[in-house]
Amino acid sequence: EIVLTQSPATLSLSPGERVTLSCRASQSVSSYLAWYQQKPGLAPRLLIYDASNRATGIPARFSGSGSGTDFTLTISSLEPEDFAVYYCQQRSNWPLTFGGGTRVEIK
Amino acid sequence: QVQLQESGPGLVKPSQTLSLTCTVSDYSISSGNFYWSWIRQRPGKGLEWIGYIYYTGSTYYNPSLESRVIISADPSKNQFSLRLSSVTAADTAVYYCARTQLVFSFDYWGQGTLVTVSS
Numbered sequence: 471e472i473v474l475t476q477s478p479a480t481l482s483l484s485p486g487e488r489v490t491l492s493c494r495a496s497q498s499v500s501s502y503l504a505w506y507q508q509k510p511g512l513a514p515r516l517l518i519y520d521a522s523n524r525a526t527g528i529p530a531r532f533s534g535s536g537s538g539t540d541f542t543l544t545i546s547s548l549e550p551e552d553f554a555v556y557y558c559q560q561r562s563n564w565p566l567t568f569g570g571g572t573r574v575e576i577k
Numbered sequence: 578q579v580q581l582q583e584s585g586p587g588l589v590k591p592s593q594t595l596s597l598t599c600t601v602s603d604y605s606i607s608s609g610n611f612y613w614s615w616i617r618q619r620p621g622k623g624l625e626w627i628g629y630i631y632y633t634g635s636t637y638y639n640p641s642l643e644s645r646v647i648i649s650a651d652p653s654k655n656q657f658s659l660r661l662s663s664v665t666a667a668d669t670a671v672y673y674c675a676r677t678q679l680v681f682s683f684d685y686w687g688q689g690t691l692v693t694v695s696s
Contacts, residue, residue: 502680502681504682512688513675513686513689514624514673514683516683519680525682525684526684559683561681561682565640565641566626566639567626568624
């Protein structure tokens with residue numbers, strides 16, 4: 471099973487700041503990585519699939535990059551609604567697995 | 578806009594079987610362009626993929642749960658279901674159903690339903 475490690479566990483930031491979230495895989499997942507945003511009490515929302523493809527309706531301030539074992543989700547300028555938990559997910563090997571999440575909180 | 582809605586008991590006794598149904602609106606599960614998955618989130622924890630079903634009836638399960646899981650579908654009702662047997666307190670979680678793209682990312686989710694395993 472591929473283990474995805476997200477860092478840091480928590481980020482404290484202010485609106486308008488640029489944020490970079492990291493996801494590292496225990497072995498190569500090629501570009502088969504997705505990112506999700508989850509707010510309290512709600513289901514996750516797909517942001518990015520296959521490392522760099524924005525899902526339908528996702529604002530351009532969200533971007534993804536990386537391949538192999540190291541991936542990044544970047545939010546170019548934090549909006550108030552972006553404070554949430556972010557998860558990565560790989561589809562390279564079965565079973566599909568998720569990272570442990572990074573919480574982005576208001577500073 | 579595709580909508581998914583989970584339904585089922587919120588409380589299950591240990592050793593019994595957890596049964597949930599996902600009703601899909603505004604998209605046919607028989608279309609063949611998507612898989613249909615169950616995912617759970619234990620309290621305060623991350624996400625765990627349970628398994629999927631395809632319109633052909635083929636399924637694939639997480640090996641960690643495979644011996645206890647059955648996912649089935651009823652195309653006439655546009656529903657798919659989860660059965661998880663021999664549950665313990667460790668199965669207490671919010672259970673989500675999700676539409677799964679052919680690239681195995683989850684683009685539409687239900688709101689989730691909390692299932693508590695307790696006597």
